[in-house]
Amino acid sequence: MGKRVGILGGTFNPPHLGHLIIANEVLFQLGLDEVRFMPAGTPPHKQLKGDTTSEQRKEMVLKAIEGHTGFVLEPIELQKEGPSYTYETVQLLVEREPDEEFHFIIGGDMIEYLPKWHKIEELSQLIQFVGVNRPGYKAESPYKVKMVEIPQIEISSTLIRDRIASGGTVTYLVPERVSDYIREEKLYGKG
Incomplete structure (x- = not known):
């Protein structure tokens, strides 16, 4: 049997402490070997906000997870052209690493949308x-979802981008290395 791997996908625009808390809680509560942070290529349902490139988002993830032995970057979606559907990405991962047991991490707000996901039946067979719980959302689904209780930290990438654009503080919301990188690269409208 291979490793038990968590996959945390997202635009990570930018990655913040909420992402790190989710990954860490799932890693330890489910006894996984690692959690991979998988920045989205071009999500089919979401226009990326801000002026960041895929390369900058990748760099921010690397800076955010630096020093945590259980966290790894998974660049598979950044290497694909065109819109990325979770099913196609997971299929590639399973073909590349048939022995690994993949655990795909989703927020409580996404659970109710699972029936609308592209090729959800096939996807639920692969992973x-x-x-993870989110206030105000029911964790009910016709698909098997293992729930993990996490401390509620209401931080969003939108909040961070807005704070930076208006000259506000993001101290303790993003890792310091990410904050430094945002400043150096003059991302989100303030340098």
Whole structure:
């Protein structure tokens, strides 16, 4: 049997402490070997906000997870052209690493949308969904979702981008290395 791997996908625009807390809680509560942070290429349902490139988002993830032995970058979606569907990405991962047991981490807000996901039936056969609680959302789904209770930290990438654009503080919201990188690269409208 291979490793038990968590996959945390997102635009990570920018990555913040909420992402790190989710990954760490799932890693330890489910006894996984690692959690991979998988920055989205071009998500089919979301226009990327801000002026960041895929390369900059990748760099921010690397800076955010630096020093955590259980966290790894998974660049598979950044290497693909065109829109990325989770099913196609997971298929590639399973073909590349057939022995690994993949746990796909989703927020409580996404659980109710699972029936609308592209090729959800096939996808649910390939991976174990892991849901993390979000206030105000029911964790009910016709698909098998393993729930993990996490401390509620209401931080969003939108909040951070808005703070930076208006000259506000993001101290303790993003890792210091990420904050430094945002400043150096003059991202999100303030340098």
